[in-house]
Amino acid sequence: MSADEKFENAKDKLSGQAKEGFGKVSGDKETEAEGQAQQGKADAKDKLQDARDSVKGAAEGMFGDKDKRD
Secondary structure (H helix, E strand, O other): OOHHHHHHHHHHHHHHHHHHHHHHHHOOHHHHHHHHHHHHHHHHHHHHHHHHHHHHHHHHHHHOOHHHHO
């Protein structure tokens, strides 16, 4: 996972937490739910990127990294 991807996911998660908190304080259930959904989306993106990196690492382990052989 690149640093840019990590930053974007962390930003989305933090923004979702802020939105959820604002929704709770203001009593706006819709804003609270949007914040929770935004956090869930950021978590899902993190897990997907981690899985992608794991598969890439396993493939490189099995087949070698073609760029490093030359």
